[in-house]
Amino acid sequence: MSFWSWSGFFDYLVNPFILGGVLTTIWLTAVSLVFGLMLGLLIALMRRSKLGLVRSLGVFYVWLFRGTPLLVQLIVIYTALPQVGIRFSVVQAALIGLALNEAAYLAEIIRAGIQAVPDGQSRAARALGMTERQIMRHIVMPQAFKVIIPPLGNSVNGLLKTTSVTSVISMEELLRRTQVLIQEKFMVLELFAVAAFYYLLLTSVWDFVQRRIERDFGQSTAVASLTEKR
Amino acid sequence: MIEITGVTKYYGTYPVLKNCSTHVSKGEVVVVCGPSGSGKSTLIKCVNALEPIQQGSIKVDGIEVNDPATNLPDLRSRVGLVFQNFELFPHLSIEENIMIAQRIVLGRSESLARKQAMTLLDRVGMSGHAQKYPGQLSGGQQQRVAIARALAMNPKAMLFDEPTSALDPEMISEVLDVMTNLACEGMTMMVVTHEMGFARRVASRMIFIDQGEIVEDRPTEAFFTEGRNPRAEAFLSKILHH
Ligand SMILES: Nc1ncnc2c1ncn2[C@@H]1O[C@H](COP(=O)(O)OP(=O)(O)O)[C@@H](O)[C@H]1O
Ligand SMILES: [Mg+2]
Numbered sequence: 093m094s095f096w097s098w099s100g101f102f103d104y105l106v107n108p109f110i111l112g113g114v115l116t117t118i119w120l121t122a123v124s125l126v127f128g129l130m131l132g133l134l135i136a137l138m139r140r141s142k143l144g145l146v147r148s149l150g151v152f153y154v155w156l157f158r159g160t161p162l163l164v165q166l167i168v169i170y171t172a173l174p175q176v177g178i179r180f181s182v183v184q185a186a187l188i189g190l191a192l193n194e195a196a197y198l199a200e201i202i203r204a205g206i207q208a209v210p211d212g213q214s215r216a217a218r219a220l221g222m223t224e225r226q227i228m229r230h231i232v233m234p235q236a237f238k239v240i241i242p243p244l245g246n247s248v249n250g251l252l253k254t255t256s257v258t259s260v261i262s263m264e265e266l267l268r269r270t271q272v273l274i275q276e277k278f279m280v281l282e283l284f285a286v287a288a289f290y291y292l293l294l295t296s297v298w299d300f301v302q303r304r305i306e307r308d309f310g311q312s313t314a315v316a317s318l319t320e321k322r
Numbered sequence: 323m324i325e326i327t328g329v330t331k332y333y334g335t336y337p338v339l340k341n342c343s344t345h346v347s348k349g350e351v352v353v354v355c356g357p358s359g360s361g362k363s364t365l366i367k368c369v370n371a372l373e374p375i376q377q378g379s380i381k382v383d384g385i386e387v388n389d390p391a392t393n394l395p396d397l398r399s400r401v402g403l404v405f406q407n408f409e410l411f412p413h414l415s416i417e418e419n420i421m422i423a424q425r426i427v428l429g430r431s432e433s434l435a436r437k438q439a440m441t442l443l444d445r446v447g448m449s450g451h452a453q454k455y456p457g458q459l460s461g462g463q464q465q466r467v468a469i470a471r472a473l474a475m476n477p478k479a480m481l482f483d484e485p486t487s488a489l490d491p492e493m494i495s496e497v498l499d500v501m502t503n504l505a506c507e508g509m510t511m512m513v514v515t516h517e518m519g520f521a522r523r524v525a526s527r528m529i530f531i532d533q534g535e536i537v538e539d540r541p542t543e544a545f546f547t548e549g550r551n552p553r554a555e556a557f558l559s560k561i562l563h564h
Contacts, residue, residue: 216409219370220423220475221399230422234413 100282104273105289113269114290120255120265124190125248131191132198137228139203150199157196162257165189170261186258186265194251201243205236238309245302252294266290323348323479323510324369329378331361331368338364340534341378346479351511353521353542356531357557362514365531366483369512370403383478399427402472402480406487408464410456410471416443417452420471428475435474442470446500462493466500479510486517516561522546530554 104110138150157165170185180188209232217227259268270287274280324346331339338361346352354362367373369380371387371394380387382401410419420439424430430438443449446466456464465485472480482501486494498520505511505524515521521528521542528545530538532553538545550558 212405212407212409213411215372216403216405216411217423218372219398219403219405220471221395221397221427222423223395226426230426231411235411 128194
């Protein structure tokens with residue numbers, strides 16, 4: 093059979109160059125998720141600020157980064173910013189682009205989670221003398237967390253696949269490495285099948301993890317340890 | 323203990339409270355009643371600085387509530403507030419519900435906060451439920467925990483906003499009993515309620531609010547026996563003979 097080589101498929105399945113790409117995809121997802129979460133939380137809080145200007149900045153951020161394609165954002169960061177003297181390496185540009193973009197989506201998810209906590213909860217905490225910061229940390233966030241987990245999980249699934257977009261700025265993740273091998277070996281179908289296999293594997297593993305997290309948080313109420321309350 | 327003088331409050335351009343004046347002395351229990359939407363909850367929230375006022379003055383224990391220099395968290399921690407819907411924190415156990423503000427607002431040690439929680443749970447008859455979560459308790463039990471949570475801060479006064487209105491009839495008395503005991507122990511209390519039996523037994527004064535105005539403010543006995551303002555009359559006949 094000349095259209096499809098099983099031996100080629102299996103060879104590339106364990107090819108170190110491809111496996112390295114898989115690892116890159118994983119850490120790219122993890123690191124941009126962590127930064128995206130931190131920035132997303134900040135944006136979500138900004139959008140609840142008492143100061144109109146701060147709120148507007150938050151709205152503007154989400155509008156900008158949700159309203160333009162990641163592809164465009166990456167190209168601007170990597171190839172257009174040097175024009176004004178701001179230079180990033182490929183890895184830096186990929187991480188910044190992914191994190192900035194992810195933050196816009198996560199900000200909306202976090203904001204919805206915060207809004208799902210009834211106002212009465214904050215009022216009760218305020219009546220006990222808690223400051224706004226303490227209320228956010230000890231009362232609102234732990235409750236918002238449960239609402240945030242399912243859409244957050246879906247967003248991670250999306251992010252695993254979205255990392256492939258960074259191949260356009262030659263970030264050596266799974267897709268880019270697949271394409272590089274294709275240029276050399278011409279085994280187009282086999283190599284893309286290998287890439288698809290690994291994306292499916294990653295998203296399936298994550299689905300499994302996500303279901304466990306949702307189950308654990310759905311059943312028993314989160315037991316907050318009072319030892320780190322201050 | 324609580325001095326309310328000429329208080330006017332607007333939500334936007336709508337006046338919710340109009341030139342309200344009254345007071346609650348130390349150790350006194352005052353019951354506030356009035357039709358739905360008359361401004362009772364708003365008055366309670368203003369006393370605890372949960373809502374700002376536009377005119378007048380509210381003093382709690384000598385401290386001006388509306389003064390920008392007043393430390394609001396500190397003031398609030400000195401006035402307990404009990405809500406109609408309990409508002410226990412669902413993600414914390416009963417014990418933790420009572421401990422958390424003691425820990426982070428008053429800075430009490432874990433062991434002291436726990437000891438205080440146990441003492442108060444015992445006082446409201448809930449000591450067997452310390453490790454449960456709010457969702458596992460009945461409404462009456464949750465409200466008793468909410469009272470314990472407010473008392474844990476050692477407040478100088480307690481405010482109650484319709485504490486039994488969300489309860490099934492058979493649970494009302496267990497909450498009123500806790501409140502009656504509290505009153506007997508000398509707690510200063512301002513209670514919004516339509517439980518007139520409780521009011522007659524416990525309150526020293528009755529306040530009737532209608533459309534944001536304090537229409538009646540009289541000693542309890544006089545309120546129930548003497549002639550009243552027609553608006554108060556109409557309201558009372560509705561809730562006493564429903
Ligand atoms: N946050 C708010 N914004 C605007 N109007 C409000 C708000 N809270 C209450 N009101 C209005 O103020 C009036 C008094 O409300 P409230 O104090 O809750 O009355 P009560 O507790 O006596 O039923 C009502 O007409 C209500 O609709
Ligand atoms: Mg009310």
